[in-house]
Amino acid sequence: MSILIVDDNPVNLIIIEKILKSEGYTDCITASSAYELFDHLKLGSGEQPELQADLILMDMMMPEIDGLEACRRIQQEEKLKDIPIIIVTALGDSNKLAEALDVGAIDYVMKPINKVELMARIRVALRLKYEKDWHIERDRKIRNELDLAKQVQRSVLSQPLDDEAISIAATYYPSFELAGDMYSWYKIDENRYGIILLDMMGHGISSSLVCMFISSVLQDTITRLVDPELVINELNRYMNQLYSQEHFIHYYFTAIYLVIDTKNKTIEYVNAGHPPGLVIRDGEETVELDKGSCAVGFFEQIEINKAKLEYKENIRIFLFTDGLLEAVEDMGQDLTEELVSNNTGNLMNVIDRILPEDVRDDQHDDMCMVMVRTK
Numbered sequence: 001m002s003i004l005i006v007d008d009n010p011v012n013l014i015i016i017e018k019i020l021k022s023e024g025y026t027d028c029i030t031a032s033s034a035y036e037l038f039d040h041l042k043l044g045s046g047e048q049p050e051l052q053a054d055l056i057l058m059d060m061m062m063p064e065i066d067g068l069e070a071c072r073r074i075q076q077e078e079k080l081k082d083i084p085i086i087i088v089t090a091l092g093d094s095n096k097l098a099e100a101l102d103v104g105a106i107d108y109v110m111k112p113i114n115k116v117e118l119m120a121r122i123r124v125a126l127r128l129k130y131e132k133d134w135h136i137e138r139d140r141k142i143r144n145e146l147d148l149a150k151q152v153q154r155s156v157l158s159q160p161l162d163d164e165a166i167s168i169a170a171t172y173y174p175s176f177e178l179a180g181d182m183y184s185w186y187k188i189d190e191n192r193y194g195i196i197l198l199d200m201m202g203h204g205i206s207s208s209l210v211c212m213f214i215s216s217v218l219q220d221t222i223t224r225l226v227d228p229e230l231v232i233n234e235l236n237r238y239m240n241q242l243y244s245q246e247h248f249i250h251y252y253f254t255a256i257y258l259v260i261d262t263k264n265k266t267i268e269y270v271n272a273g274h275p276p277g278l279v280i281r282d283g284e285e286t287v288e289l290d291k292g293s294c295a296v297g298f299f300e301q302i303e304i305n306k307a308k309l310e311y312k313e314n315i316r317i318f319l320f321t322d323g324l325l326e327a328v329e330d331m332g333q334d335l336t337e338e339l340v341s342n343n344t345g346n347l348m349n350v351i352d353r354i355l356p357e358d359v360r361d362d363q364h365d366d367m368c369m370v371m372v373r374t375k
Contacts, residue, residue: 007059034065060089075104178208191263198255228270239297252297317372323365
C-alpha cells in the first residue's frame, strides 16, 4: 500500500506523513513538487513506474505546476489515470474545488488538516481503488476467456474444400468477439456433400455457447441422418432441450441445410426461416432456395417441407445470413444481381466489391456467405 504525498511545504509533508504512519500506512513517499512526482511516476517516459502508487495526496497550490495541472497530466496517462488523487488545499474557493474534481481528483481535504477527516477520506479512496482494481482484473480475465472462446469457436468452422467434384468456401465478418453465425460442410460419401449455414438468435456469450452446443452434434447428425428433413428435425429436438420453462427462454436459429449429389446432379434442401439461398445456372433463371420450415427451436414439433431440384451443367450456390443482406441493402445494392454478375469464383472479390472496408469492419450484425461450385 503506497501513498504519494506531494506538497512544496516541508512542514506539511512531515505532518501528513506522521499522521499516515501513526495509522499504519508506513509506505509513504514524499515529493516537494509536481516535477518530483512525475519523476516517481515515470510520467511521459513510456516506462512503467517503479512505484505502484495506490493513492496521491496532492497540494493544490504549488509553484510552476500546481495540483490542477498535475492532475490533468496524470489523467492523460493510461497507466496512471486510475490512481485516486485527493487534493489538499487551504483554499475555500468552491470554483477551484469543483475544477479539481473535474480534472481528475476524486476528493479534497481542507487545511489545516483534521486527522479524523483525512483518514476517513483516505479509507474511502482506497476502498474505491480496491474495487476498481478488482473490476479491472476481472475484466482482464473475462477478455482472456473471450479470446480463448473466440479461438475455439473459429476452430470448429469448416475449412475450404476443393476436390474433383466440388469447391466450398466461406467468408465471415463477425460483429462481436463471439458471434452467432456458423457454417459447416461434410463429405457424406463419394458423391454427396452436406452443407449448413445457420444464424443463432442474439450475439455474444449466450449465442456463442448455443452455437458450440449445436456444433458438437452437427457432424454426427448430418453424416448419420443425411436427409435434410431428418437433420432439421433432429436439430430442433436438440434446441428444445435448451428451453428454460422457468425463464421462458426459447433459443432458436435460422438455417439452410442442403445435400448436393454431384453424380445424380441433385440438390435437396430445407430452408428453416433463413434468407433464401441462390442457385445460379449459366444461361438459366436463378433459383431461390426458400422452401422448408420455421426457425429451428421455436416449437417442440415443426412442419418441415423438403425441396429438391436438379441441374445439368455446373452451378454456383450462394448462402448468406441476414446481416450481409441488410448491409448490402443499406448500400442501395442488389445482392442477387451482384452474385449473378460475378463469375470469377473468388468469394472475397464478391464481398470486397459489394461492401467497402469500413462497412465490413463496423457492422451491427454478423455477415457470412458460403459459396459452392460444382465442377
